[in-house]
Structures are given as C-alpha cells and as structure tokens.
Amino acid sequence: MPDPTSVAARDQASILAANRQFYEAFASGDVSAMEGLWVPDGPVACIHPGWPPLTDRTAILRSWREIMMAGPPPVRAEEAEIQMQGPGVALVLCREVIGSVTLAASNLFRQTPSGWKLAHHQASPLAPRTPTEAPKGRILH
Amino acid sequence: MPDPTSVAARDQASILAANRQFYEAFASGDVSAMEGLWVPDGPVACIHPGWPPLTDRTAILRSWREIMMAGPPPVRAEEAEIQMQGPGVALVLCREVIGSVTLAASNLFRQTPSGWKLAHHQASPLAPRTPTEAPKGRILH
Numbered sequence: 001m002p003d004p005t006s007v008a009a010r011d012q013a014s015i016l017a018a019n020r021q022f023y024e025a026f027a028s029g030d031v032s033a034m035e036g037l038w039v040p041d042g043p044v045a046c047i048h049p050g051w052p053p054l055t056d057r058t059a060i061l062r063s064w065r066e067i068m069m070a071g072p073p074p075v076r077a078e079e080a081e082i083q084m085q086g087p088g089v090a091l092v093l094c095r096e097v098i099g100s101v102t103l104a105a106s107n108l109f110r111q112t113p114s115g116w117k118l119a120h121h122q123a124s125p126l127a128p129r130t131p132t133e134a135p136k137g138r139i140l141h
Numbered sequence: 142m143p144d145p146t147s148v149a150a151r152d153q154a155s156i157l158a159a160n161r162q163f164y165e166a167f168a169s170g171d172v173s174a175m176e177g178l179w180v181p182d183g184p185v186a187c188i189h190p191g192w193p194p195l196t197d198r199t200a201i202l203r204s205w206r207e208i209m210m211a212g213p214p215p216v217r218a219e220e221a222e223i224q225m226q227g228p229g230v231a232l233v234l235c236r237e238v239i240g241s242v243t244l245a246a247s248n249l250f251r252q253t254p255s256g257w258k259l260a261h262h263q264a265s266p267l268a269p270r271t272p273t274e275a276p277k278g279r280i281l282h
Contacts, residue, residue, distance in 0.1 A: 026282070043224035045234055047245045048282050050268030053234040055222060067282045075282075081196060083184035085251060085260055089227035093186055093194040104188045106247065106263050110226060119226055122247050123282070124265030127191030141167070141189050141208045141216075141264070
C-alpha cells in the first residue's frame with residue numbers, strides 16, 4: 001500500500017502552484033481567482049490574523065473580498081513546505097512577508113476533480129526577534 | 142462511495158476526546174501525556190503564537206516541555222468544531238481561553254493504529270474587540 005503521507009512529484013508541483021496562486025490572487029486583489037482557489041464544497045475554514053475562525057464558505061469569500069477591496073497588501077510567500085496529511089490532503093507551511101511583518105501560515109489543500117483547492121488557512125504574525133533571541137513579549141505558548 | 146468528509150459519530154467522539162486530552166495535558170503540564178498525543182511518525186507541525194513553524198517532532202515536543210516547565214497556563218478549549226478533511230484526517234477548530242486572552246486554534250488530527258493523534262497545531266490570539274466592532278489594530282488580513 002502506498003504511504004499516504006508521501007508526495008508524488010507531480011502532486012508536489014501542483015500543490016506548490018496552488019499555494020503560489022493563492023498569494024498571487026491575494027497580492028493582486030483578484031477576487032475571482034481567490035474564489036476559484038477554495039474548495040467548491042465540503043468543509044472549509046479560515047482564520048485571519050486576530051480574527052475568530054470562519055467556517056462558512058460565503059463568509060470566508062466575503063472576508064477576502066473586503067480585505068482585498070481595502071487594498072491588497074504586497075504579500076509574498078517564502079519557505080513553503082508540503083506535508084501530506086492523508087490521501088488527497090496536503091498541508092503547506094510557509095511564511096507570508098508583508099512589508100516589514102512576517103507571518104507564519106498554514107494552508108490546507110484538498111484534492112478535488114478541478115485540482116488542489118484551499119480548505120483551510122490560518123496566519124499569525126511572528127513575534128519580533130533577532131537571530132539570537134527567543135520571541136519577545138508575553139509568550140502565551 | 143462514502144463521503145470522506147462526513148464524520149461518523151464514533152469518530153467524532155474520539156476526535157473531540159483527543160482534542161480535550163490535548164488541552165488537559167497542556168493545562169496540567171503533563172509532558173508524558175502531551176508526547177503520547179502527537180502522531181508517532183510521519184509529518185508533524187506546530188506554530189505557537191508568535192513562533193515560526195516547527196516541523197520536527199523532537200523540536201515540537203521540546204517546545205511543549207519548555208513551555209509547560211515554565212508553568213502551564215490555565216488553558217481551556219471552547220466551541221470545538223470538527224471538519225473531516227479526508228479519510229483519517231480531521232481538523233478541529235476551537236477557541237483557547239487563557240485568563241483574559243482568547244486564541245483561535247486549528248488542531249489537525251490523523252487517525253493512527255493507536256487512535257486520533259495531533260499532526261498539526263496553530264494558535265493565534267484574537268484581536269481585542271467589542272461585540273459591535275471589527276477587530277482593532279492594524280489588520281494584516
């Protein structure tokens with residue numbers, strides 16, 4: 001039986017492309033592309049920085065429209081790493097760089113008949129630090 | 142073919158129990174229980190608030206040991222919601238309450254021969270807000 005957590009090279013390229021397209025849609029404020037990147041049906045979730053979880057597809061897409069209409073940020077993703085979590089389920093961990101702020105992001109993709117689609121996104125800002133320091137500020141955990 | 146995103150009642154109870162045990166281990170500083178709650182092998186990730194992603198099991202368990210040795214917080218989880226993301230892969234969204242601070246958390250579980258185990262955790266503080274306000278402070282997205 002194939003290991004469900006291994007990543008075929010073809011899948012890996014498709015997943016990284018979907019992750020890249022997500023940030024391209026975000027940075028360019030492309031509402032239509034953003035809508036097409038999320039799974040069309042089934043469970044879906046999104047936790048923007050500071051926001052409570054959104055678990056309704058309509059509410060999630062509305063939040064992205066509103067964020068992008070307010071002026072999409074010059075965001076770019078770095079250091080993307082794929083983890084296969086099961087058959088047709090991939091977690092991409094990456095850093096989102098927006099100006100001087102860096103966030104840690106988890107993007108969960110599901111394989112659908114129309115390709116790998118976002119099923120869950122969470123991003124949270126990294127605490128300011130120097131290379132030799134632990135994160136500053138109150139450590140919640 | 143059964144819908145891979147549907148949740149059998151038995152699985153649902155097991156997944157919620159695993160999520161509860163995670164917060165019980167955290168709140169009681171039970172290092173041994175915490176270690177037993179994470180998947181024993183395969184991909185694993187953890188993003189503590191303000192931290193960069195950790196993707197090495199040894200580093201993740203060390204981080205929990207250090208956090209709990211510094212004094213485990215009186216954390217409790219509320220409003221847990223399960224989303225099946227695929228066969229044997231479940232996402233639990235919940236709120237972590239630590240004193241006056243509330244965080245939004247994503248806990249991804251994989252089904253293993255020894256039960257549902259944590260494969261990924263991310264938590265990020267909610268922005269302070271009143272019921273009628275949008276989140277305060279700079280909205281990164």
